[in-house]
Amino acid sequence: PFELFQNFSCIHLKEIIRKHDGGMHVTDIAREYGRNPSTIGTILKMREKILATDAAKGVTRIVKNRPAVLEEVEKLLLIWLEEKQRAGDTVTEAVICEKAKALHTDLIREQPGTSGEPEVFKASRGWFDRLKTRSGIHSVVRHGEAASSDVPAAEDFAVEFLEVVKTEGYVPQQVFNCDETGLFWKRMPKRTFITQEESTLPGHKPMKDRLTLLFCANASGDLKIKPLLVYHSENPRAFKRHKIDKDKAWVTRVLFVDWVNLAFGTAVKQYLLDNDLPLKALLLMDNAPAHPKGLEVDLLEEFSFINIMFLPPNTTPLLQPMDQQVIANFKKLYTKELFRRCFEVTDCTTITLREFWKDHFNIVTCLKMITTAWNGISQRNLNCAWRSLWADCVAPSDSDAPESTVVQDIVALGRTMGLEVTEEDVCELVEEHDHELTTQELVDLQAEAAQEQASLEEEEATEERLSSEKLRDISVQEKPKCSLLTAF
Template sequence: MAPKRKPATSSGAPPKKQRSVPTLEEKLDVLDLLKGGMSVASVARKYGRNESSIRAIKIRETEIREAVASSAPRTAKVTNQVRDKALVKTEKALNLWLEDMNRKRVPINGTMLQENALSIYAMFKPPTEEGQPSDKKEFRASQGWLNSFRNRFNLKNVQTTGEVASANEEAAKAYPEQLKEIIQERGYLPEQVFNADETGLFWKKMPTRTYISKSERQAPGFKTAKDCVTVLLCGNAAGHLIKPGLLYRSANPCALKGKNKNLLPVFWQSNKKAWVTAATFLDWFHKCFILEVKQYLEEKGLDFKVLLLVDNAPGHPDALWFVTYTRLTFSRILTAMDADPNVNVMECWKSFNIADCITYIKQAMDAIKPETVNACWRNLWKDCVNDFKGFPAIDKEVECIVQVARQVGGDSFGDILEEEIEELIEGRRETLTNEELEELIKSSTEDEDDDDEQEEPATWTLHKFSEVFQTAKHLNDLISDYDPSME
């Protein structure tokens, strides 16, 4: 019997097998498993790859880890290093800018990438001495470079044409009806339909005209007011908000020393850029969302049957939440100054840390009423909205912030205007400038801490209890001594 032939393509040649290239994140996982003592054969079986591929990763361990340490995205598939240092910085900054645009839902195409690459490169390019010819080939952001950049950073969703906006509009118009069909077909209740989306928060930013902001602009090094956290908000169509996720650039900030991160009012995560990635989202989904929603539905006596919408579905009032957060930060300064007249605005602002930020995020979440969250679904799922009477006026919150600021007084707060507060609130939607991208690139390498050290979860001890009770007794004795009334 004649041997069987492999099926041929239209050209007569046998079909080529698709080559699966592991990402840097997968390679890191492989290296960690090998370092932990797992054999090459076991790792190969776990990932469904040849042993030779695993050995090749092991041989390139130093190169792979250096690529990740240099802020290359973990979704990248290659570790080639560009010889032009200015171009290396340009591509890192361009990737930061692209991720920032994705967070703000701004569609990007290849032409926009090329234009911005030239602009950023001009900032990083070293100056050429007058009269001396440059020995380097001029960077032109060509189509070939663009293809290589997309491949290096594994960018699959960058459009090559400018038609993405119109396509998104058409899809958005059709989506509510499609969602309605899914809900009716599966029998979902408003309590079982959730929406999750992230929002950036410059948690120490102040109005640009204040003395604080002026001092920040003049001070060298990393600008604290540009320190950003990403808050992942999630709520259902009935108006219930679950514990928010929070991403920060430091894993173990000093302000949380001695705190058990599992007991924070937020789901704590960290990476160097404080931006949501596929890995951090899945971690939040499995360790926070599922547990929170399961407990919520059990309390409601409902089945654990859930529909989770992500990205563009407008399921939470982030503008109102941010305004409330701003009001709480201004009130904190006023309260601190009332408690100690010797404290000034700058001292209050400097003492404001990431632990305080977490506290005010929680308070701002609690201030949002369920009916407000429910009303946010009016365009997507009108039938689930109960007696929509409009959103609470954000203008009133802005007026309240202005009143608190004027009570603080001094340091440009005494004559602050509503327009400045509105500018501060809208500023969270601004795109990163070239200067801010340069600052982020520098801070990612200069701002090192003990993030690699794993902290033991903090717990109560007999010594801690004893110290608290002794302090409480001392306070009670002081009150008895100072109070003129024996009663």
């Protein structure tokens, strides 16, 4: 029966039902969606079937009688695809199909009572084409494999980059690099689960929450731009008092353009003016889908002095300055701040580590820790990161001594709290942030997003119902006044 509404996504169908439940009239809903009231009425009659449908996020068409495990495979696959695209990785049809088969095998294996030969899922060409139709996924290369680091392309680009810098007369203060990274903001080293009080930390899941951060700084290292954060949930409850545009939470391209116009452009312009530098800047970044080609067109007129330059595919590990120990050092500093917060809470209050982790550590606390860790990245670290691409801009060092003992500090803090942790554990944690998500981690991520979305829908339905009741109360109160005016 869903074919009747092929122009509606599953999300829109549920949205219509929720608005009607909140007191909105059928005619008003029809007007808002540009449909006949009879169509809206038919949707409302199918309320139970629509609400029972659990389509993958991003799917715009609903197909009847599909196996539940296949629906789950596609949900997890779309999350995995988004993570790969955010990282700028090359994703081919063959890679996607292999990942789908691996997800299917893992999910079948986890089903209780499964015995005998496992169900075969071929992830055929036809399935892939139908998935593209249902979900609208794009930027997928049909043939070829993901390439490793392209050394010749990196060498050619380095020459091109230096020529642009020389021709345009850029100085290190005017050249910037930005890059995205994933962060498990609620993850500790594996062996920290053993404490004096308990053998595990209740409430801590291997995959609790993951967010995406975008960092940016100039080549001289004396200007760090406010980071961009993309959280997987559309409206986390911890942000209830903060203004969030939920429609943009998943649109990374739009968020990136907003960040350039609202944060990057403003900060760079003020910095150049304060330092009596010519009003021109170069922003270097990789070719991830979130970083749109032709970005200059979307810049506000006052930021027309900003030029964009893209790194060639498969050269970021070799050339991207942020990938040259800047992001890795940030994650070490974040882990240190996490341990410091845990230590302060357990040492200065009656709250136990278990209670802090379960009831008091939320995304708002995480934001404060991100700010502290980013502020902790030194100018020297940011400047040295350009050595592979622009060696002449790296200032000579006054000392050969190690810049930081962050890892040792983390180990010391952990042991003070009775946590078993070594330097190897910390380094392993930093590397884990960039590992591909496992099937179980994708399942946990999907569950977190679904839980947050359900809470949001419940809150919005309550607010709409209260608003409708308030309007009716006002209408009832004003009717006598209208009658009196008419009488006179």
